[in-house]
Amino acid sequence: MPSLRQSYTVTVPEDPPIVTFPFFSRELRRKSQSMTGSVLVSTFVGLLINQAKNSKSAQGLIGLRNLGNTCFMNSILQCLSNTRDLRDYCLQNSHRRDLNNSRSNTALMEEFAKLIQTLWTSSGSEAVSPSEFKTQIQKYAPRFVGYNQQDAQEFLRFLLDGLHNEVNRVTVRPKAIMEDLDHLTDDEKGKRMWKKYLEREDSRIVDLFVGQLKSSLTCNECGYCSTVFDPFWDLSLPIAKKGYGEVSLMDCIRLFTKEDVLDGDEKPTCYRCKARRKCTKKFTIQRFPKILVLHLKRFSEARIRMSKLSTFVNFPLKDLDLREFASENSIHAVYNLCAVSNHSGTTMGGHYTAYCRSPASGEWYTFNDSRVTPMSSSQVRTSDAYVLFYELSSPSSRM
Numbered sequence: 310m311p312s313l314r315q316s317y318t319v320t321v322p323e324d325p326p327i328v329t330f331p332f333f334s335r336e337l338r339r340k341s342q343s344m345t346g347s348v349l350v351s352t353f354v355g356l357l358i359n360q361a362k363n364s365k366s367a368q369g370l371i372g373l374r375n376l377g378n379t380c381f382m383n384s385i386l387q388c389l390s391n392t393r394d395l396r397d398y399c400l401q402n403s404h405r406r407d408l409n410n411s412r413s414n415t416a417l418m419e420e421f422a423k424l425i426q427t428l429w430t431s432s433g434s435e436a437v438s439p440s441e442f443k444t445q446i447q448k449y450a451p452r453f454v455g456y457n458q459q460d461a462q463e464f465l466r467f468l469l470d471g472l473h474n475e476v477n478r479v480t481v482r483p484k485a486i487m488e489d490l491d492h493l494t495d496d497e498k499g500k501r502m503w504k505k506y507l508e509r510e511d512s513r514i515v516d517l518f519v520g521q522l523k524s525s526l527t528c529n530e531c532g533y534c535s536t537v538f539d540p541f542w543d544l545s546l547p548i549a550k551k552g553y554g555e556v557s558l559m560d561c562i563r564l565f566t567k568e569d570v571l572d573g574d575e576k577p578t579c580y581r582c583k584a585r586r587k588c589t590k591k592f593t594i595q596r597f598p599k600i601l602v603l604h605l606k607r608f609s610e611a612r613i614r615m616s617k618l619s620t621f622v623n624f625p626l627k628d629l630d631l632r633e634f635a636s637e638n639s640i641h642a643v644y645n646l647c648a649v650s651n652h653s654g655t656t657m658g659g660h661y662t663a664y665c666r667s668p669a670s671g672e673w674y675t676f677n678d679s680r681v682t683p684m685s686s687s688q689v690r691t692s693d694a695y696v697l698f699y700e701l702s703s704p705s706s707r708m
Contacts, residue, residue: 368429368430369390369396369428369667369668370674370681371428371431371433371434371435371437372680373428373436373437373678373679374436374437374439374678374679375679376440376443377456378457378459379439379456380458380660381458381461381464382443382446382453382459382461383663383676384461384651384662384663384676385464385468385650385663385696386424386442387648387663387665387676388649388650388663388665388696388698389425389468389648390425390428390665391647391648391665391667392517392648392698393668393700394599394600394700395425396425396429396668398422398513399421399422399425399426400429402422403513404422404476407476407477407478407512407513408475408476414448414449414474417445418471418472418475420442420444420445421442421445421472423441424437424439424441436679446464449467449471450467450471452467458658458659461661462650465602465650466542469518469542470542472512472514473510473512473515476512476514477511478511479510479511482509490502495536495636496637498536498538499521499596502521502538503521503538503540503596506521506540517598517600518542518602519542519598520594520595520596520597520601521538521539521540521594521595522539522540522541522592522593523536523538523593523594523636524536524590524591525591525592525593526577526589527588527590528581528588529570529587529588530579530586530587531579531581531586533579533582535580542602543602543603543604543696544562544565544601544604545565545604546561546562546564546603546606547564547565547606548607548618548620548622549561549563554621555620555621555622555623556621556622557622557624558603558622561605561622562631562634565592566634567591569590570587570588570590571588571589572587576588593634593635593636594631594636595636597635597641597642597701598701599700599701600698601631601644601699601701602697602698602699603696603697604695604696605622605694605695605696605697606618607620616656617652617655617656620692621691621692622692622694623690624646624694624697625646626646626686627646628643628645629643629645629646630642631643641701641704643702644699644700644701644702645699646697646698646699647668647698647700648663648698649663649689649695649698650662650663650696650698651663652693653693661695662677662678662693663675664676664684664689673685673686673689
């Protein structure tokens, strides 16, 4: 098994998107006035779905067949399909340049790209079977053999890891050499560590998904601060608990980055004191990825008795400003939501869906295996949200 790198309801739009769907003609609007509410709703939504599938706006709005408890896989695949830069990488066949023929395995990237291309170029409306892709992901990660329900975030980690390995621009990894970088400033040290990382792991997947965390350890005895810089592929956020049922995404990120006191058995060895000392540890983000994946830790880590937190986490759809968590204030760190992988149900039995904002139209859709339906942006936030996909906004796009 590869080692991982660090880190059902049909919804109805609240307002008919007349501009997005010009086929909703004046004549039909006049006819609809004589319909009852329920008939109007079902007729309107059916019209949206059928017409959208036969128009240019149907690009990317194709469902994926459930092969047997594979909703976790379908949810993540639809989230990635609606992530603009990764989608374009596949649609433009840019991955072909990075596939090295000397590698024994390139089938996972090829099948993933083929699936994305089918979702975005198919002229039909039938759901696509991801069976060929599943064959390849289970070869790379045998844990996905069979048809048991799996965790969507774990699947995402294995998938990105596998795709990266096949399009890694580094064909021969240099030997790891230990260097003493403590004489450098934190900024220089972070850049050096990032360069060393890219000497071994350098792909379009890394370009998009990988960021860098800074961990600062301050000795409470002498005040010496040591820093470590590590790459991350996603951030697993603890869900902040408050006296009421709702917390914000910022609360969760603050909990992830808050200062922790290491004492007792957790005491580390101070570099300057040369002895185990009580220390304070804190995370900041040194380098922000283009696509930020935030995993809400809804499931307890205790394997004996699994439980799920259904806390409503309020997250922004636009302008998620994370400069508060940056190592340097000058860093641009404003994100817009592009997709959500949702888990409904319990640890014993549940179902995954995806809410995605189409990079073609900017409209939101529900992806429930084979079914794809329009939805209102006001319906995106639910207590089922599990994995959030944010895209870094352009600095020039903000006023």
